[in-house]
Amino acid sequence: MTPKNISAIFVISFSLLIITLAPTTSVFLDNISYAQLPNSSTTPPQQPSSPTATLPKDAVTITSPKDGQQVPIGQDLQVTGTSMPNAASDCNTTVNLNRVKPNQPVVANGPGGANDYSQWSFKITPNYAPIKEGQNRITARISCDNNTLKQFAHVNVTGVAQ
Numbered sequence: 001m002t003p004k005n006i007s008a009i010f011v012i013s014f015s016l017l018i019i020t021l022a023p024t025t026s027v028f029l030d031n032i033s034y035a036q037l038p039n040s041s042t043t044p045p046q047q048p049s050s051p052t053a054t055l056p057k058d059a060v061t062i063t064s065p066k067d068g069q070q071v072p073i074g075q076d077l078q079v080t081g082t083s084m085p086n087a088a089s090d091c092n093t094t095v096n097l098n099r100v101k102p103n104q105p106v107v108a109n110g111p112g113g114a115n116d117y118s119q120w121s122f123k124i125t126p127n128y129a130p131i132k133e134g135q136n137r138i139t140a141r142i143s144c145d146n147n148t149l150k151q152f153a154h155v156n157v158t159g160v161a162q
Helices: 003-030
Strands: 060-064 070-072 077-083 091-097 120-124 134-144 149-160
Touching (some): 060 149, 077 091, 077 134
Parallel strands (some): 070 149
Antiparallel strands (some): 060 077, 077 120, 134 149
């Protein structure tokens, strides 16, 4: 036998061995876990984050104007709504018209005072964004925990000339 033949036999034998063992090696490899334990003297314990954390249903709503309502163009429009109180919950509520940025902060009108956003309002003025003729989309947004939790409410109003 020549060295070339020995090399060819070795390659073929090794390939057959790998093909034969491949289905069984995954059983062993699938059950291997690796972990690195923190040094407890330098690393504070971490609270596991909740990947399923969500805001409650209707965390933000628009109560006025109503969806489909006709509104005059070129005039101020008062928007009102509700949201979960956000003074102690690291949340903020904003409004925008036709996706004009930046979103505008609402004014707290809840019975609990200046930080009670359970009821809120915002006046859309032509200086911020004018109501245009035809379809206009008003969006209220509540965001909490440094924008990791968000919820939106939308109404579509129709701008009409007076």
